Amino acid sequence: MQDADFFQMIQSIPTSEADLPIAPLLLQGIRKLELGEELQAMEIFASAVKQSPGSFKAGYLLGRTALSLEKFSEAAEALGHTLELDPENIEVQYLIAHTHAQQDMVEEAAGELLAILEKYPDFVDAYYDCGVALQLLGRYDEAIRIFEKRLEFSPDFDTAIMCAMTYEILRDFEKAADLYTQALILDPENAMLIENRGKTFLEMNRCEEALQDFQHALTLDPESSDALCGRGQALFHLGNIEASKKDFRLTVELDPENMIAWSMLGQVLLYEGAYQEALDALEKALELDPELLVYDFRANAKRGLGDLEGALADIVLALEYEPENSDYLIDKGAILVEMERLDDAMKVFNALLKQEKTAEAYRFRGLAWMEMLEYEKAIDDFNAAERLGAENADVFLRRGEAYYQLGENEDAFADFQKAQELAEAEGDEEFVAKCSQLVEKLRAFGD
Numbered sequence: 001m002q003d004a005d006f007f008q009m010i011q012s013i014p015t016s017e018a019d020l021p022i023a024p025l026l027l028q029g030i031r032k033l034e035l036g037e038e039l040q041a042m043e044i045f046a047s048a049v050k051q052s053p054g055s056f057k058a059g060y061l062l063g064r065t066a067l068s069l070e071k072f073s074e075a076a077e078a079l080g081h082t083l084e085l086d087p088e089n090i091e092v093q094y095l096i097a098h099t100h101a102q103q104d105m106v107e108e109a110a111g112e113l114l115a116i117l118e119k120y121p122d123f124v125d126a127y128y129d130c131g132v133a134l135q136l137l138g139r140y141d142e143a144i145r146i147f148e149k150r151l152e153f154s155p156d157f158d159t160a161i162m163c164a165m166t167y168e169i170l171r172d173f174e175k176a177a178d179l180y181t182q183a184l185i186l187d188p189e190n191a192m193l194i195e196n197r198g199k200t201f202l203e204m205n206r207c208e209e210a211l212q213d214f215q216h217a218l219t220l221d222p223e224s225s226d227a228l229c230g231r232g233q234a235l236f237h238l239g240n241i242e243a244s245k246k247d248f249r250l251t252v253e254l255d256p257e258n259m260i261a262w263s264m265l266g267q268v269l270l271y272e273g274a275y276q277e278a279l280d281a282l283e284k285a286l287e288l289d290p291e292l293l294v295y296d297f298r299a300n301a302k303r304g305l306g307d308l309e310g311a312l313a314d315i316v317l318a319l320e321y322e323p324e325n326s327d328y329l330i331d332k333g334a335i336l337v338e339m340e341r342l343d344d345a346m347k348v349f350n351a352l353l354k355q356e357k358t359a360e361a362y363r364f365r366g367l368a369w370m371e372m373l374e375y376e377k378a379i380d381d382f383n384a385a386e387r388l389g390a391e392n393a394d395v396f397l398r399r400g401e402a403y404y405q406l407g408e409n410e411d412a413f414a415d416f417q418k419a420q421e422l423a424e425a426e427g428d429e430e431f432v433a434k435c436s437q438l439v440e441k442l443r444a445f446g447d
Contacts, residue, residue, distance in 0.1 A: 010030065010057070010061070013056070013057050013060070015057070016054075016055065016056060016057070018052045018053075018054035018055040018056070018058075019052070019055050019057050019058070021051065021052055022048040022051050022052045022055060022058060025044055025045075025047060025048040025051070025058075026045075026048055026055075026057060026058060026061065028044055029041045029044035029045045029048065029061060029065075030061070032044060033065065038065055038068055038069055039069065041061075041065050042062065042065045042066055042069060042071070042074075045058055045061045045062035045065055046062055048061075048062075049062050049078065049081070053081070054085065056082055056085045056086055059078050059079070059081050059082035059085065060079075060082050060092065062074075062078040063075050063076075063078035063079035063082055063092075063095060063099075064095065066078055067079075067095065067098070067099055067102075070102070072099050072102050072103045073103075075095075075099045076096065076099045076100070076103070079092055079095050079096045079099060080096065083096060090116060090119075090120050090123055093112065093116055094113075094116055094123065094125060094126050094129075096112065097109045097112035097113045097116065097126070097129065098129055100112065101129055101132070101133055106133050106136045106137055107133075107137060109129070109133045110130065110133035110134055110137060110139075113126050113129055113130035113133060114130060116130075117130060117146070124150065124153050124154075127146055127147070127149060127150030127153075127159065128147075128150060128156070128158060128159050128162070130146050131143045131144075131146040131147040131150065131159070131162060131163070131166075132162060134146060135162065135165075135166050135169075140166050140169055140170055141170075143162075143163075143166050144163060144166050144167065144170075147159050147162060147163035147166065148163060151163070151182075155182065155185070155186055157183050157186045157187060160179045160180075160182045160183040160186075161179070161180070161183050161193070161196075163179050164176040164177075164179035164180050164183070164196070164200075167179065168200065171203075173200040173201075173203040173204045174200075174204060176200045177197055177200040177201060177204070180193055180196055180197035180200065181197065184197070189220055191217045191220040191221040191224060191227065192217075194213050194214075194216050194217040194220070194227075195213070195214065195217045195224065195226050195227050195230060197213050198210045198211075198212075198213030198214045198217065198227070198230050198234070199230060201213060202230065202233055202234060202237070205237070207234045207237045207238050208234075208238070210230065210233075210234040211231060211234040211235065211238065213230075214227045214228075214230040214231035214234060215231060217230075218231065223254060225251050225254040225255035225258050225261070226258075228247050228250055228251045228254065228261075229247070229248065229251040229258055229260055229261045229264070231247050232244045232245075232246075232247030232248045232251065232261070232264060233260075233264060235247060236264065236267075236268060241268060241271060241272070244264070244268055245265065245268045245269070245272075248261045248262075248264050248265035248268060249265065252265065257288055259285045259288040259289045259292055260285075262281050262282070262284045262285035262288065263281070263282060263285035263292060263294045263297070265281040266278045266279070266280075266281035266282035266285060266294065266297055266298075266301070267294075267297055269281060270282075270297055270300055270301055270304070273304065275301045275302075275304035275305045276301075276305060278297070278301040278304075279298065279301040279302065279305065282294050282297055282298040282301060283298070286298070293318065293321055293322075295314045295315070295317045295318040295321075296314070296315060296318045296327065296328055296331060298314050299311040299312070299313075299314035299315045299318065299331060299335070300331070302314060303335060303338070308335055308338055308339050309339075311335050312332065312335050312336070312339070315328055315331050315332045315335060316332070319332065324355060326352060326355070326356060326358060326360070326361065329348055329349075329351070329352045329355075330349075330352065330360060330361065330364050332348050333345045333346075333348035333349045333352070333364055333365075333368065334364055334367075336348060337367065337368050337371055340371075342368060342371055342372050345368050346365070346368055346372075349361060349364060349365035349368060350365075353365065357384075357388070358388065359384075359385040359386075359388035359389055359390035359392075359395075360385075360390075362381045362382070362384040362385040362388065362390075363381070363382065363385045363390060363392065363394070363395050365381050366378045366379075366380075366381030366382045366385065366395075366398065366399070366402075367398060369381060370398060370401070370402060373405075375402040375403075375405045375406050376402075376406070378398070378399070378402045379399055379402045379403065379406075382395050382396075382398060382399035382402070383399075386399075391422060392422070393418075393419045393420075393422035393423045393426065393428070393431055393435070394419070395419075396415040396416070396418040396419035396422065397415065397416065397419040397431075397434070397435060397438075399415050400412040400413075400414075400415030400416045400419060400438065403415060404438075404442075409442055409445065412438075412442060413439065413442045413443070416435050416438040416439045416442065417435075417439055419431075419435045420432055420435035420436055420439060423435055
């Protein structure tokens with residue numbers, strides 16, 4: 001249904017000689033529009049155009065009404081004819097471009113809208129449509145430039161949202177969050193916007209702010225599965241595992257097809273060592289979206305259940321999507337070690353260390369050397385891990401074991417003590433007990 005501005009604008013169109021013979025028809029059609037009877041109005045305007053092809057007003061009314069009814073072919077034809085009557089009419093040029101966009105003629109629409117804005121930079125209405133068309137074409141930087149130019153004129157809710165979404169595509173989450181904040185000034189109680197800003201905070205690891213947004217969204221819309229899932233993610237990253245698990249379970253009850261919630265539930269269960277439940281949840285996530293990159297988590301669930309062949313297959317799948325992902329390569333090497341395919345594992349770790357030298361890569365290759373009884377090589381790798389900043393208790397424990405195997409008890413004792421200190425700081429009582437036994441064993445041996 002047309003708004004008040006439309007009817008005001010119609011009154012501003014000068015009456016031409018071509019309008020006079022069809023004046024009663026035009027008035028009748030406008031009255032139908034006021035009553036919301038657009039289809040009847042369109043038929044009346046079509047009759048008016050047929051009777052008086054030179055009437056700009058009749059052609060314009062027909063085109064606008066057809067566009068409102070989403071009869072885009074009829075709209076394009078009527079507006080094209082109207083533009084022939086007044087080739088410089090910017091409003092009609094804009095409506096034709098808008099119609100082309102609705103017909104999925106996006107490239108043509110973008111070109112037309114850019115031409116309008118180049119000639120008439122103050123024609124504010126064209127900026128939003130132009131930005132959307134450019135975004136759909138993947139011309140994101142240009143889209144942002146157009147959206148931001150529109151926002152220089154005045155705050156605009158839709159433009160701020162689309163600009164934020166475009167920044168999200170470019171993974172500039174800080175600017176996206178700022179734009180969502182701008183939009184929220186115009187509509188402070190919009191739960192969807194609050195959720196969207198919460199998601200950008202999650203991407204920036206600003207989990208406290210994300211949690212606040214998701215909680216606020218849930219006060220506005222308690223049944224929002226997206227807000228519930230987002231709150232679960234924020235809680236998970238803040239270390240509140242039990243509360244996050246509860247949120248993910250509630251999310252999949254509300255929305256059984258929420259693949260993010262299923263995948264996050266799987267990760268929480270994996271963290272807790274509930275491997276079968278984790279596997280079931282991750283299988284559900286992948287059933288909903290086979291492109292969801294959770295194959296590494298499913299691999300770890302299978303690994304926990306002793307299905308090393310299945311775990312290896314999943315890591316290989318994950319590497320097809322991200323061939324240079326160091327975490328995936330480390331997992332692949334570690335699984336091969338568990339399968340006692342030590343030479344294959346060593347090839348993986350060697351290739352990884354050519355790609356990037358990290359503490360974790362050296363640590364895991366050191367563990368592989370331990371399995372191969374190559375203790376001096378293991379020590380070299382653990383030393384490299386330490387030089388790169390490794391503060392993992394396991395590095396010092398395993399290097400201590402290597403020193404012990406080589407009979408270098410003094411170095412072994414120092415490493416076991418260091419491992420114990422780190423484990424105590426982390427609150428890992430089981431690991432502390434293991435280190436303590438080794439320390440006491442060497443102390444007794446020394447005595």
